Structure formats: structure tokens, C-alpha cells
Amino acid sequence: MNITKEEIENRIALYALISRLMITEIDAEFLKSIESSAELLELFPNYKNWDKRKEFSNTILKERYIDVDYTNLFLLHLVPYETFYIRDDQMIESGGDNPVLALYNSFDFRVDLDKARVVSPDHIGVELEFMYMLCDALKKAYEAEDKEGMIEILQVQKGFLQDHLLNWAPMYLINMKRESRTPLYHDGAELALEFILSDYEYVSEQLEALV
């Protein structure tokens, strides 16, 4: 088996990170977790060198810049929902017909929309968190040395990336990068885009090796 525990844990960490970045406004803990890790900070190169970080506290950065940018990117001007990108009429499917709902349901996952503060389960942050959940499940299968289980999970991951995330998230992330007004979201968009593309290749390679 080529897959290492480190790789799975890295995938868990990265999906957790980018889903958290996009699901709601960041908090002090989030910034701390980036800033306390040299490796993670490297993934946010412009943020790392952002001159305003020297000038202002994290609280001020959040209130004056980062949250303002979040509002613009996720609430006002861009629409971070899959159905918006895939439906011809650009409507957000917030009801039971949302295509990702059946998938979540089939794995007994329920999205608490209130907690997520999103209007439908195909929000980019929720879909990325779903990938995080799947990676977590993969880790359990790995630890149990359940090769069949791992293959099944990897197939789900590949399918979800192929049928959902990669189908629309790149368009959103390119828009997000262009529209962003803070290095945090600019770098975050770039990171997310590069990561999900490379992760799809990674999952495909691993599946080929395993099957």
C-alpha cells in the first residue's frame, strides 16, 4: 500500500482548513492555527508578508479587513453554492432536490444548516467539510487495515470530487481569487483550487494502485 498515514492526516488537515476558511467568518483560533505552523503559513505566502499584520492586531484585521472581504466573497457578490453554478437558471436548490443531499444521506451524514449559517447543503464550505469527513473515515479504515473499506471511501471521494466539487468549485475559486481584497482569501482560494485538483489526481493514482 502506497498510502501513508501522514498523507491521510495531511489531507484531513487541509480539507479542515479550507472548509473552515470558507464556511463562515474566521475566528482568533483559526488565525492562531495558521500562524503557529510554519508549514501552514507557507501555504498563505501573501498573508504571511501582509504589512497590515504588523500594523494591526488580529481583532482589528478581522473586523476591518478579513470579515469585510468574507462578506463580499461569500454573502454578497459571489455565490458559493454548487447549484448556482450547475443549474441553467442559476437558482440555489435549498430543498430536498439538492443533488448532494442524497449523497450525504446515503452516508448518514446530516448537515446542520443553522450551525453552518448557509442556505443549502451544497455550499463550498460544506462540500469541503464533507471531504474532510471522508478523509477522517479513510483514516479509520487505514488504522483498521480495512483495504476494502479504504477502496470504497476513495471511490466515494473520487466520485464526489469528480461529480461535484471539481464540477464547479474551480470556477468559484477563480472568481474568489480575483474578487478577493485580502491576502488571506486570495491565498486561500489559490490553495483550495490547487489542492482539490492535486487531490483528485492523488486519489485517482491511489485507487489505480489499490484496485
Next chain:
Amino acid sequence: MTKKMNNNKSSFFESRRTFLKGTTYAVAGAAVAKGVFSTIVDTPAFAEDTKFTSTPENLVFYPPFDQWDSFTELDGQDWKRGGTGRNGVQSAENPDGIKATEYMLVPTACSNCEASCGLTAWVDIGEYKTTKNPKDLKVKKYMGNPLHAGSRGRNCAKGYATQSQMYDPDRIPFPLRRAPGSKRGEGKWVRSSWDDAMKEIGQKMHDTLKVGDEMSKKLIMYQVGRPNENGFGPRVPQSLGVDGWNSHTNICSAGARQGTIQWTNDDRNSPDWSNANLIFLQSSHAADAGHYFQQAAGRIADARKRGAKLVVMDPRMSNSAGMADLWVPCWPGTETALYLYLANRILNEKGLNGEDLVNHNFVKSWVNWDRLMANKEYLALLVEKKYIKSVPQGDSYEDFIGMISEMYSPYTLDFVTKECRIEARTVEKLYDMFIDAGARVATYIWRAGPIAHRGGWMIARSAFLPFVLRGAMAGDKGGVGLHHWHVISVNGKGDKATQAGEAPAKVDAWNELAWPPEYPLSTYEMSHLLPHLLLDDEWRDKWKAKGLNVPSKLAVYIPRIYNPVWINPDGFRWIEALKREDKMELTFNLSPTWSETNWYCDYVLPVGLAGERHDQHSEATQPSRWLSFRQPALRVALEKMGWKPKNPARGTLEAHIAAGLGEVWEEVEFWATLIAEYVDADGSLGMRKYWTSKEDPTKTVTIPEWYQAAFDNLPNLKKAAAANPKYKDSKYPNYELMRDMGTWLEEDNIYRPQERPLKKEGDSYIAHGHKYPIDEVEKDAFGTLMVEHKGEKQAIGVEIDGEIMDGFHTLSKKLEFFSEWFAEWKWPEYAVPIYPTNKEDRQKMIHLVTQVHHDHMEKENEFALNTVFRLPYNIHTRSVNSKHLMEISQNHNPVWINTDDAKRLNIKQGDAIKVTITDTLSELESGYFIAMAVPTEATMPGVLANSHHAGRWKLKNAVEIPGFSHKLGVMGLGAPLYDMTMDGKIGTLKPKQGIDAGMMERQDSWQFKEYNKDLDNIWWDGLSGSWQNAVAPSHPDPIAGNHAWHQKVSIELAGADDQIGDIYVNYENNMKVYQAWRDKLTRPLNSSDTLRRPTHMKRTGPKLSAKAYAVKITD
């Protein structure tokens, strides 16, 4: 993001990183992830089939009209738990299901600005149906009315705010009366009843009116803020026989009205946004915040989607300017120069193919050039004034075009760039866009320039010139039409429902307090001068000596949903007048909320908000005629479910009391009751019959009776109601149709109505509801059809190319480039669009030159202060009772200053600055206000911006009302607490406590707790706005009479003791400023005059007799 970061070089595919190899991300996923998934499944994924869907097919979903009386909807909060798909619908068997609420949708109309967008009040009727307790009836939300032709189901933030206003924690729950023995403004109040209040008010009005002399007809004044209804208000003074109407147009729109009247004898234009190729906005109005914001903005968006361009001319980069194709920042008050530059190029240049740019077909037929060319004496005046070199040889159309081509040739690119302080490329681009749009250029000339300046009316007058020359004023598709073509006014026309059966007679008196002799052409009442005139003994004595019977006091002063103290300039003068019980003997404000003005009144009588009152309201928002019917939602819902008021003439009051809203009434029922039952209970004054019922003259007229008669004036509505089987057995089909729909489209697609053939019946023409035998109709030399009507010559139509047409509303029936009557009324040099082109002429033609012209800015810290821009979420004084609007606005009002100016003066973001106002005519200083500076590129250099729509204050946080269970809060959501001093000469305000602290201090006073669960989350203190209106002196324009809002100011960093919100006002000086503008600039009536005002010109309020118009002045 910086340019460097957002470069076009994509790294996505070229430098794919390896995320997983050789690195360990030292972070635990679970610590970072939000965790919105749950894997513990305790409910089925899909519940049983249900009729509900949480996914309407499209965003414009509205319940079908036939379900408005009962429509069940899922609870929004519950839906977040997963919808019926997971939980099913709540019932006895399924208590954890999603709650479904049964609503009745009662249509009404928004009242938070003038646009009258349709609303539906969603009344929760489920519980009431079980308990039959009216207190269980609640309005849960306000949504749009999809039947409304103007608003098309849409609303802005202010519309939806109606719900939060309805359940305002500080709502006035019953009539309040100043405590006996206390002084006005002392803040001591007792509870009154409507009947006790009406008894005292009725007696005072009765005693005043029964004297019956001329003076008695001038002593009662009803001052309405934004009317938001069409014609009911003026009927009140009309029925009392008094010239007692006062309106707010002089602080709002007088300049635009004056300029438009001179062209069209209509007081405002009415564009066809949807079909325009170019949307040309002067100011942020229409697309941003004002007339008629939401409807106009939607139609402008439609036009832009089609490819129309948007130009916004404004010294400030408003929201509209920010998204426009061209922002034209023009020095405030110099816009006239720019419009005449456009005229110059249209007249003197050719199109790409060598064609004339003037639309000769239109101009030749529809402009009164012929009268100008025939008036050699006036042409000689133009030569004398050096507008033209010589009187043209001939009097043909071509001679006219040649003459005005010369007249406007001095308005060159070089001149306009210097005068307007604007870049040449911007001006040229504007011209190109204007020409490219052909005749499909739509505009709405209203606020900003025309109201803000001395001579602002000439901005409007000149603005229309390029539109006329291009044929865009023909009322055609995509161009500009006129207000009266597109509006319905029947709210005051319920006469046939009354015992009298007819409209009250014309009034025989002229009230100099509203229409002073210095301003015979004002548009309209000089309302911003009311306290000055009342307190100016010298002025009154002067006119008394000249033979006028000028009142020295008001017996009864009645503001209605109006806050003159706060919104007018020179607020301390208003407070002085209101405090004087010898000048205003009895005062009461019909007001849903507390206000700065209420604080100084004898009574505050709570009347309803948008879903709590009856009004017929219509506005000219598009080329059609629609109306809104505003209604009290709780009353309508109750009545539809079988409830009946004890007294049918007080249905709205009784319904509101029954439903627990409070003793909240409405004007229609109030005035009818007050006059019929208190002012003239025995009918001896002859007024009662105008308010008693035709059906039963012993009773006051009721709402269904009144509106049945009022709507009878609309033939299509009447026909539809009569034909509808639902109303076939009804006594009041018109009323019931409107009760159910809340809106009506009487006529659509109204284009070029001036070309309609003059109506003919047999041997007579029909005009203005009268028949004129054809052989008595005289056609003058210019083709105008004249008749004799009640001893006066009147124009009823015009012959164009052999056809007899309705024509425009003017005396000539054409658009009046040359305003002959204006010349006769003492202003000949300004009777054509004109503007000075050098400093010497600016001094001579001072009436046309703004008080904030850059000529006056000499020192480096002197600026023009731009005050008149609306905020999309605030509407004058109407928003202070809405939690969600105040959360957005927070009473915040910074001073915008251009970044270069700020740098030069060492002013930084957030600095407190002292803004000192000085009048440029009298050179008197008015005082200062302290405000927060915000350096920005979004205001042009030399021009500061600070909206006059914020800066609320109160003097007490809450008041004790004896017998009331808790304190009654005062404007808790939007006004901080201040300390005030005033001594007759100097007034000051100093902030004392923020909004947040004030509200937390009196949590036990919050009303409607069910709707205000988040009040403890008020985080705004409201301490960053100041009451600049009080510092500003009144600047009455000598012709239109508008308060010229903008001010010359000097700025400096605030001192250590200064605090944002502080104001210091020398209102003794302000009195002198108003006097200087009045005495140095006006051309008052004199012994040569026989009329108070031109009779053809609109005069708001009651209709006056010829006797009232007649004047004799002794010089």
C-alpha cells in the same frame, strides 16, 4: 488585493504543488473544521409527502391571489432544522414537526418614502381563529404586493422595516398631553384619550372659526410632511374655510418644481426609465435612495440590462455614481453651465453624417418660440442684457434657432471645465453619450442642485433645454414625460359620500405666514420660514402698514407625521416659536413616533404607520397611472373574519385597541370625527356636512363610504368592481375591490398625451370637465385655443399642423422656452434659460449663482458643504423607530473630505473636526458642529459631504406617564441623549449618553417583547452624527423660495473639549441671515400688483377664491 497579487499569470496549472509529501501539517483537523455534519441519525431522511415545499420554483414566488385570505406557510426558523423533508409538519401527533402558520395577506402600501411601493401585511390568523381574541392577531412580516404595477412585488430595506416599526419598543401607545402646569419642552406628559383631546382641540378650533372674519381664516395651520396620499390633506383646511395648509416642498423640491413649471406648468417630470438608452441622473436620486427609489432603480436596472448607459452627475460618488458608466463630479450649483454647454453643442454642431442635432420637428411644433420672436420688446431686452448682439431680422423658426445658437455659444468647453471644476474629457464623454442616446434620454430632475442652491431652479430650467432640443421631452418612449399624466389623485374626492355631496367652497383668505408677499412665485409655501415670520415683528408691521392683514399668531398649529424642528434649518428658531404659547396657542402632532418636534407640542396623537391607516396614494414612477391603497392590516383582517367596530366611523382605532397595538388611529377617520363631532357638532359653522354621511347625516362618514365615492372617479376601476361577481351584492364594490387588491392600474402605456385630439362632443370641446361651444372658442395668433371661464381667459388646446390637440399644460399649450408670465412677474432677465459666464456677471445675476460658488472659497480650509443626499436606509425622520434600519445607519454621519484636501490640512480618518458655517451673502457666522472626518476619493476636491438625514437627539431617555405601568421610552433605537442650552440667541447641544447604554438602562420599558427579543444586542451608540440642520441658517431663494441647503464652511481639527455631536448655534445671527436673503434679493409685491400670485400656477392646499387672490398694496 494588490495588482501584483492579482496579476493575470495563473499559477494554478504551472506550479502544481505537492501538498502531501514531505510535510506534516501540525494541526488537528477536528480542531479547525467547523463541524456542521452530524452522523447520529435520529430522524428519517425523507418524511411523508406534503403540500409544502421549501424550494419555490423561482425567487419571485408569491401566494396565489385567491389564497390571500388563508395561506399556510412553513416557519422559517424551523426550516433550518431540515425542513418537512426530515421532520414533517407539526401537529398533535408530530410535535417535533415544522410549524405551519396560517396567514391572511392584507395588501397595503409602504409609507417610508414617497414611492408607495405595494406591501402585503402577513397577518397570523391561526390562533385567533381558535381563541377569537383579537390580541392573538399579529402581523408577522411585510412582503411585496405582486399585483402592484409600479413596484412589481419588490421592496427596499425600508419597506420590510414596516414590521419592526409597527412593534417598536418605544411606540407611543395612546394620546399624550403635556402635563398641566408644565411648560412646553419640559418633558412632562400625561395620558389622554382621543375624545378628551378632540374635545379641547375641537373647542379651540370652533372658537377660532366662529369669529368668521378674514383673520380667523388664517389662524389654523395644518403642516404636512411628506403627504404620501393624494388630496385628502388639503380638503381638511378647505372644509374649515381656512388658508391653513403648509407643506415641506421648500426644503425638498421647490427649485426643481419652479424650473419645471416654467417649461411645462407641471411641477415635476416623469421619465420612462425602462425604455431609455441613456439614464441621466443629476444626484443619486432615483437609483440610490430617493424619488422613487426602489421602483426607479428596478426600471433603471432593466434598462441597463437592455444596454442603456448610466450617467450620474454628483459631486459625491454615490452608490449610483459608483456603478455608472460615467461619473460627472460637478462643482455644486454650477450644473446650469454644463446643461447650457450641451445646448450650445447641440445647436452649433452637426452629427456624424452632417445632420442637425436639434430635433426640429419637435421643437418647431411644441416649443413657444413663436411667442418669443413676436415679442420685440423682450428681444430688445435680450440685447440690452448682452445675451445676444442684435434683435433678429425675421421672426421665423430658423431665426429663432439662429438666435439661440448665438445665445448659448459662450458656454464653451473651456468655460464649463473652469466653472464646474470638471475634466474636459468627462464633459466631452457626457456630450457624446447624450447625443448617442437620441431622444431616448430619461432623467428625473429633483433634489441635489435644484434644492441646494440660490438659483437652483435655473439648474432645472436649463437641464430641460438639451432634452427639449433633442426631442426627449415629448413624453415618448424612453424619454421624459410629465407628472400629471401619470398620477391619480382621488383621496380627497369622497365628497359624494358626504351629506354635502360636493367639495367644500373656495377659501376667501390668503395666509401671509405660508405665502409671504416677497415670494409670489414660490413653489410652494415658505414653510422653513414659519417660525421666523411668526417672530419677526418688524416684518409683520411693515406689511400691515402696506395694507395686508398679517397674522401675529396661530391659534392651532398641527404638524402631521412631520418633524419641523429637526429637519428644517435653524432648528432653535423652531423651538423658540413652539415654546411661545402666545404665538402658537395650541399645538398637536399627528405622529406615530416620538420626534424632536413632539417634545414641544401640547398633544402627541399617535396615528398609524404603513399597515395601520387608509390612504389612496399614487406617484408618477412610469408612463402609466397606478394607485396604492394603504390599509390598516389588523382592522381589515378582523373585519374579514367577522369582527365589527362599535362605531363604524372609528373602525381603525377600535381595531388597533382590540388587537393590542395601542390607541393608534388614522387621519381620515380622525379628521372626519373631529370636525363633524367636535369642531362643528351642531353644524352652525357649515362645516359638519362635509364630514357626515350621506347615508345617515346624523353619523360621521365611514371608510367604505368615503372610498366607494372616491374610487368612483376612476372609470376603469369602477367598471371592474361592478363586473366582479365577488362584489355583486356589495354596497361598496370599489372599496372592497381595493381592500382585496391594494393596488390598481387605471391606465398603462401613456405616451405623448399632448398629441391627443382635444375631446369634442357635438358642437363643443370638452376640457377640464367643462363644455365649451366651438363657436365661442377663440384661436389666437399662435394657434392656442382660448375660452372664457369664470371671467378668466383660459387655454384649452392648441392647433399643430392643422390638428386640434390637448397640448401641454402651459398657457401657450406648448413647452415654454420663453416664460412670458415669469417676465411679467418682475424677473424678465431670467425668463429664458441663462447663466453668467464671468465674475462680474455673477455679481449682477446673483439670483442665479449659488451661495457656495467657488468664488467664495478663498482660504485653504474653506469648502462647499454638500448636505442634501439621501441615505438608502434612512428617510428624513421616519426611520428612528425601526430597529433594523437604525442598526444599518446607527445615526452615523461622517464628513466626507477629499483625500488631497485632508492631507493638506493634516486631517486623518476618524478625526473630530469643527465645521463652521458662514453665510456668503451677509457674511455672518452661524456657529459650528463637530463631526467625524472620513478622507475619501469619493467627494470632489473642495467639496465636503455630510447628509442632513442623520444627527437625531433627545433630551430624556424615557418619560414617566402617571398610571402607565412602566416608563415610556423616547426614540431608544436611533437617538442618543443630549444636553441642550438655549437663551434666545445662542443654542448648544452636547452628547450625554449613547443609544446602547440608554436602552440597557431601561429594559423594563421595552414594549412588544415578543418582537424585540434581540434588543439586548444593540451595539450602536449613535454618537457619530450631529444635528447640522440646526446650525444652518435659512437661505430662502428669492424666486422658488427653497431653502438653499448647501453651506460655505471652514474646517479645523476639533479642540480638546470638543466632542463629535456638539453643536453651537448663533441663531440670532441666523435670523439676520434670513432677513438679508429676503431683503437684498427678493422683488416683493407692490402697488402695481393686483394679484398675490399668477392664477395659472399651482398653489398647494385649499383652493382659493378670486377674492383671496386679489391684493392691494400701499407703497
